[in-house]
Amino acid sequence: MNTRKTIILLLFMLIAISLTIIFTLMLQPQTMFLGEEFDVRVINSFRDNSSLPLVIWCTSPQGDLGGRALQEGDDFEWTAKIDLWSWMAEYTCTMKWDSKRKQFEAFKVSRDSNRCGSTKKCSWSVREDGFYFSSDEVYWTKDFSWL
Known part of the structure; x- marks a missing residue:
C-alpha cells in the first residue's frame, strides 16, 4: 500500500x-525553441578611421567563425542557430581598434533570444565611444564602452 x-x-x-x-x-x-536562427551583425560605425580598420575575430560554440579587418561601414555577420548543444551558448567577438581591445558577447542566448525581437536580428554598431545594440538597426542602445 x-x-x-x-x-x-x-x-x-x-x-x-x-x-x-x-x-x-x-x-x-x-520563448526560444531549438532550431531557431538569429542573424547577428557587427558593423564598423566609426566616422573617420579609413587608415585604421576595426579588426574583429569571433568564435561560436561550434568553433571559430573567423574574422576580418572592417573599414568604415563594413560589417561581419553570421547566423546563430540554437540547437541541443548551444541553447545556453555565447558567441564571443574580440575587437581591436588602435590601442583599444575589447572582448564581448555578440550573441548570448539567455540575453538575446527575446531582445532580438520577432525579426531575430541582433545588430551591433561599434563606435568610438562604445558598442550599441539594435534589433531593427533604427533604434540603438549603448550596451557598454570600450573600457
Whole structure:
C-alpha cells in the first residue's frame, strides 16, 4: 500500500510539472525553441578611421567563425542557430581598434533570444565611444564602452 501511494504521488507531481511547463510556454510566445536562427551583425560605425580598420575575430560554440579587418561601414555577420548543444551558448567577438581591445558577447542566448525581437536580428554598431545594440538597426542602445 505504501508503494502504491508513492507511485500515485510521483505521477501527480509529474503531471503538475508537465502542466506548468505547457502553460508557461503558452503564456510566453517569445520563448526560444531549438532550431531557431538569429542573424547577428557587427558593423564598423566609426566616422573617420579609413587608415585604421576595426579588426574583429569571433568564435561560436561550434568553433571559430573567423574574422576580418572592417573599414568604415563594413560589417561581419553570421547566423546563430540554437540547437541541443548551444541553447545556453555565447558567441564571443574580440575587437581591436588602435590601442583599444575589447572582448564581448555578440550573441548570448539567455540575453538575446527575446531582445532580438520577432525579426531575430541582433545588430551591433561599434563606435568610438562604445558598442550599441539594435534589433531593427533604427533604434540603438549603448550596451557598454570600450573600457
